[in-house]
Amino acid sequence: MKKPRGIFIAGNWKMNHGVKETRQFFEQFRRLYDSSSSHLQARLADHSLKAALFAPYLSISAAQGEAHGMPIHIGAQNAHWEKSGAFTGEISGAMLLEHGIKSVLVGHSERRQYFAETDETVRKKTESLIEQGLEVILCIGETRAEREAGQTEAVLLRQLSAVFQSAQSPAVRSLGCGLVLAYEPVWAIGTGLTASPEQAEEAHQIIRRFLSEKLSPEAAEMTVILYGGSVTPQNVTALLQCPNVDGGLVGGASLKPESYIALLHGAVELLPHP
Numbered sequence: 001m002k003k004p005r006g007i008f009i010a011g012n013w014k015m016n017h018g019v020k021e022t023r024q025f026f027e028q029f030r031r032l033y034d035s036s037s038s039h040l041q042a043r044l045a046d047h048s049l050k051a052a053l054f055a056p057y058l059s060i061s062a063a064q065g066e067a068h069g070m071p072i073h074i075g076a077q078n079a080h081w082e083k084s085g086a087f088t089g090e091i092s093g094a095m096l097l098e099h100g101i102k103s104v105l106v107g108h109s110e111r112r113q114y115f116a117e118t119d120e121t122v123r124k125k126t127e128s129l130i131e132q133g134l135e136v137i138l139c140i141g142e143t144r145a146e147r148e149a150g151q152t153e154a155v156l157l158r159q160l161s162a163v164f165q166s167a168q169s170p171a172v173r174s175l176g177c178g179l180v181l182a183y184e185p186v187w188a189i190g191t192g193l194t195a196s197p198e199q200a201e202e203a204h205q206i207i208r209r210f211l212s213e214k215l216s217p218e219a220a221e222m223t224v225i226l227y228g229g230s231v232t233p234q235n236v237t238a239l240l241q242c243p244n245v246d247g248g249l250v251g252g253a254s255l256k257p258e259s260y261i262a263l264l265h266g267a268v269e270l271l272p273h274p
């Protein structure tokens with residue numbers, strides 16, 4: 001099957017896995033990786049399949065050390081837009097870069113819901129972190145009430161417009177390289193309720209159409225758009241078969257090595273054997 005942008009499987013560990021559990025995860029993951037198919041190892045090595053785990057800050061060093069020699073990227077779950085200053089409890093993009101971290105989640109619905117992040121703070125983070133050279137995985141998505149009120153498209157367009165304010169914005173310039181979008185319907189996150197492939201594809205088409213109309217068809221074509229919301233090894237293939245779904249942002253099913261590698265196996269089967 002043709003996946004012109006490859007496939008990206010990103011695991012969001014949220015506030016799970018301290019240092020000890022991180023080591024245990026990778027000890028088992030390495031065994032599974034070493035005995036996995038040559039197709040999986042080759043597609044990870046040539047980056048047509050990209051794998052990343054977004055670990056809690058304190059577990060990042062352990063994850064980087066343990067993942068050494070395997071093509072698994074380690075990312076962070078959040079960062080402030082300022083490079084330094086009086087922002088107690090925050091971590092800057094500059095600090096992540098100094099630590100060898102090149103990817104960061106921005107605007108996850110749990111950050112919007114529990115930590116008062118707004119479209120405006122999400123825009124500031126996206127622009128600043130991209131300007132600093134980080135890859136940003138920008139999360140957007142509607143709540144259950146918004147979907148039931150028929151507002152899914154309006155919510156997605158509002159969240160996108162907040163970030164892509166002008167053709168000169170850093171977000172626009174980095175489409176296709178430093179910016180990945182993640183459609184995460186809030187009602188599907190951690191609930192076991194997955195969007196159907198049709199619902200996911202419809203939302204991804206809305207996002208790609210926005211990028212095409214607001215920016216350019218080329219930018220829209222290049223942009224990786226992930227689906228997130230109760231992705232499991234059982235449903236990953238059906239979701240990835242949607243033409244506009246380029247990967248998954250996965251919470252619960254990324255916490256266990258056997259289920260994370262099962263997601264990678266499900267994904268790689270959709271990529272051609274050379």
Ligand code: PEP
Pocket residue numbers: 012014184188189190191192228229230231249250251252253
């Ligand atoms: C997430 O953390 O972004 C997520 C989609 O979680 P889950 O896969 O557990 O629904």
